[in-house]
Each structure stands twice: as C-alpha cells, then as structure tokens.
Amino acid sequence: MDTTATLLGALKSGDFKTIGRCITMVENDLPGSETLLTSLEIDKNVPVIGITGPPGAGKSSLVNALIEELLKEEKRIGILAVDPTSPFNLGAILGDRVRMSDHFNKPNVFIRSIATRGSLGGLSAKIIEITDVMRAANFDLIIVETVGVGQSEIEIVGLADITVLVLVPEGGDEIQQLKSGVMEIADVFVINKADRPGAEIYLKNLYSLLHQAAPDKKQPEVVKTVATKSEGIKELLLACYKVLALSHNNLKSFLLAEKAYKLIQNERMKPISKSDLKSALEQAYTDENFNLYTFVKAYILKIKP
Numbered sequence: 001m002d003t004t005a006t007l008l009g010a011l012k013s014g015d016f017k018t019i020g021r022c023i024t025m026v027e028n029d030l031p032g033s034e035t036l037l038t039s040l041e042i043d044k045n046v047p048v049i050g051i052t053g054p055p056g057a058g059k060s061s062l063v064n065a066l067i068e069e070l071l072k073e074e075k076r077i078g079i080l081a082v083d084p085t086s087p088f089n090l091g092a093i094l095g096d097r098v099r100m101s102d103h104f105n106k107p108n109v110f111i112r113s114i115a116t117r118g119s120l121g122g123l124s125a126k127i128i129e130i131t132d133v134m135r136a137a138n139f140d141l142i143i144v145e146t147v148g149v150g151q152s153e154i155e156i157v158g159l160a161d162i163t164v165l166v167l168v169p170e171g172g173d174e175i176q177q178l179k180s181g182v183m184e185i186a187d188v189f190v191i192n193k194a195d196r197p198g199a200e201i202y203l204k205n206l207y208s209l210l211h212q213a214a215p216d217k218k219q220p221e222v223v224k225t226v227a228t229k230s231e232g233i234k235e236l237l238l239a240c241y242k243v244l245a246l247s248h249n250n251l252k253s254f255l256l257a258e259k260a261y262k263l264i265q266n267e268r269m270k271p272i273s274k275s276d277l278k279s280a281l282e283q284a285y286t287d288e289n290f291n292l293y294t295f296v297k298a299y300i301l302k303i304k305p
C-alpha cells in the first residue's frame, strides 16, 4: 500500500489515477482516508462552480460544452457529477457518462460520477471531502453538477464559489413557482434550450421576477444558451469569471459549520460501541424501574474520557 506521502505527492502532481483512488478512499471511509484528509494541501483558490437545476434542464450538456471551451483555454478541469442512486435513473447516469465520454480520455479533464447517499439532500454525504481532494489535485477549475432537488440547491451554494442555476423555457408559469430561496442563491441564471419557443417570454418573466425580488440590489447575471449547439457558452463562462472576481461567499461558513458539527459528532461517538450499549441496555432493562433517559445520562457519564 502507498504511504500517505506518496499519495499526496501524486495527487498534487494531478495524477488522475491517484485522484480517483483518493476519492474512492474518502467516499467509502477506507483505511487511511482520515490521515489523507488531515494531510491534504487544499488550494482554496481553485474556483468551484456549482451547476444546479431540475433534471433534464441540460446541465450535463452545458458541462460538456463548457469543457470544450475551457480546453481551448488550456485549463485543467475537474468535474464532479452527483447522480441520484435511484436505479430508475440508471439511464440518466449512463446518459451522462456517454454524453461526457468524449472527454474521458482527454488529459486535461477528469470526470467523476458520485452517488448521492441521501444524508445531505441531493448532494453526496462526502461531497465536501471529495471537493477538498480535488482542490489538492492541481486543477485550474472544478465544476460540480447536481440535480436541483430541494435542499441540494442550498447546499451547493455553500460548497461552490459560485452557483449557476439552469432553467428551461417550459411551462411559463413555473417561473413564478421558483422558490424564493433558490432565486436568491443563484449568481448566474442560465436559460438553456433557448432554441425552444417561448425563450424570450421566459427571459422577460425572469428579469421582472428578479427585479421584483430585489429592486435595489445588483441583478444576477442572466445568460441564454443552447447547450447542444454550444451557443452562449463563452458568454456563460464570462459571466462566471465576472462573478468569481467579486465573489464573497458568506454561505460557506454555514455549510462548513454543518460539516464540522457532523465530524465532531462522529468523533465523539467513537468510544461508543453499539454491542456494548446493547449489553448494558439488556442488563438495565431487567430493573423494574428502567427509564431509558436516565439510563442514557448515566451511560454518557460512564464512558466520558
């Protein structure tokens, strides 16, 4: 087995095989992952662009088009695609792989699909750790694609330096239903599938909605794209760069605090063995006056270091 130092060296040099291995280690809590995480040299300056939006909006197609554009700029790009684990979505996952497959073997693009494991809404429970591994792997830019379901939009904002929300000009009323929370988190709005009828009206509605929501504030960037024809992609990148230049993400500390809380919880739970707990419970339960809550209080005191 490689030592952590060897892994870290290879990671820093951007070796794709090592990046993949390190992500697998971290994702599955394999032996050595804790040492790896605590030794990571994380480059906070590598921008992370979060792309979110409803299923089918064209996020993967946009990522694909962005990759083409970024390769022209000779950037080294890391892509994390967070896919739902639902077997019903297997087709979509394979679709994503196929759609992005042109790039799988290009030396400057690393693509990794990550399964969602529930705990953090639509994001993987280990997404912060995985992103940190990527930030230690010599990329110029990292893109995280997540399906926008409920909480995950909010989480992506804490994770990413800027958040791109992808919408499609379908069902004109739907724009009115955009949750205000979602509207507020997006730094860049993309109206994809602008080749579809209704794009102009949709765009107009979006502008007026954004203005209504925050009449005095600086309006977010809005870009029209046709991902499948690579239209509007340069404009989208420019909008991202523009926001990145002035970005200060004050939601980051919320997400990090959540994560830190969970890590502390895990750390504190380490001395507790479930089988010991079960034996102790079985013993205590024989008592006529058994009370679960006093039992727990007493148990905590007993195992306290």
Ligand SMILES: Nc1nc2c(ncn2[C@@H]2O[C@H](COP(=O)(O)OP(=O)(O)O)[C@@H](O)[C@H]2O)c(=O)[nH]1
Residues within 6 Å of the ligand: 053, 054, 055, 056, 057, 058, 059, 060, 061, 062, 095, 192, 193, 194, 195, 196, 225, 226, 227, 228, 229
């Ligand atoms: N007409 C049109 N179709 C698009 C466009 N972008 C994506 N699509 C199609 O929309 C479908 C869903 O795209 P995909 O990138 O998988 O969406 P995701 O679920 O958001 O990642 C695919 O069939 C794409 O070919 C676009 O700009 N115009």
Ligand SMILES: [Mg+2]
Residues within 6 Å of the ligand: 059, 060, 061, 096, 145
């Ligand atoms: Mg996708």
